[in-house]
Amino acid sequence: MQDEIITLALAKGRLAEQTFDLLEHMGIDCSQPRNPGRQLVLWDEKNRIRFILVKPSDVPTYVDHGVADLGVVGKDTLMEAGRPLYEVLDLTFGKCRLCVAGYAGGGNASVTRATFRVCTKYPNIARSYWGAQGRTIEIIELHGSVELGPVIGLSDVILDIVESGSTLRANGLTVLEEVCDVSARLVCNRVSMKTKRDRIRSLIDGLDEQVRRMNQAMMEA
Numbered sequence: 001m002q003d004e005i006i007t008l009a010l011a012k013g014r015l016a017e018q019t020f021d022l023l024e025h026m027g028i029d030c031s032q033p034r035n036p037g038r039q040l041v042l043w044d045e046k047n048r049i050r051f052i053l054v055k056p057s058d059v060p061t062y063v064d065h066g067v068a069d070l071g072v073v074g075k076d077t078l079m080e081a082g083r084p085l086y087e088v089l090d091l092t093f094g095k096c097r098l099c100v101a102g103y104a105g106g107g108n109a110s111v112t113r114a115t116f117r118v119c120t121k122y123p124n125i126a127r128s129y130w131g132a133q134g135r136t137i138e139i140i141e142l143h144g145s146v147e148l149g150p151v152i153g154l155s156d157v158i159l160d161i162v163e164s165g166s167t168l169r170a171n172g173l174t175v176l177e178e179v180c181d182v183s184a185r186l187v188c189n190r191v192s193m194k195t196k197r198d199r200i201r202s203l204i205d206g207l208d209e210q211v212r213r214m215n216q217a218m219m220e221a
């Protein structure tokens with residue numbers, strides 16, 4: 001049904017901006033969410049699309065509870081949230097790597113402790129990554145500037161995203177292990193996928209086509 005409302009949860013910032021670029025090529029009006037002011041619920045009324053702009057880590061929460069039908073979020077945030085959502089499309093932008101980083105050769109001599117310590121914004125991923133290796137670790141959860149961990153002697157390594165690598169370099173750290181590639185993903189609520197199937201399918205297909213066009217244009221540039 002064309003008059004069903006579709007609610008889209010977007011992580012504020014660059015991922016949202018790049019999603020608007022794709023949606024606008026599909027004829028969706030993103031003028032309200034592009035300039036939201038203090039408003040948190042924005043509309044393209046003609047196309048019956050409602051946008052909510054939220055913190056990245058809250059996108060899976062809104063979609064899982066079904067108050068948003070679709071969401072755009074980084075694969076890192078999605079893995080950390082561990083919620084039962086359908087991951088329906090790799091949007092291919094927002095590319096970076098989730099890595100273990102620290103001093104090359106294991107080194108901060110000032111760190112002498114019994115347990116292997118990891119500073120990270122991703123405690124759940126860290127637990128499962130080292131758990132799969134049968135390794136016991138102590139996780140220290142931080143919410144930013146994670147690189148400080150080894151530098152200041154709080155941890156042996158970090159588990160964090162690396163994009164250009166410049167934060168690591170600036171702090172004398174290096175990638176020790178690559179955990180996985182990260183990019184923006186389109187996720188869908190499981191119930192919405194059934195109850196609003198046609199509208200959701202056409203949005204997924206439209207975005208898929210735009211992602212292909214975007215990548216084709218980048219290759220030709």
Ligand code: PRP
Nearest residue numbers: 144145146160161162163164165166167
């Ligand atoms: C992210 C990440 C790294 C940095 C990686 O932090 O946690 O610190 O970007 O990017 P780079 O490889 O291009 O240097 P963010 O900028 O989101 O800030 P935060 O440390 O406050 O989380």
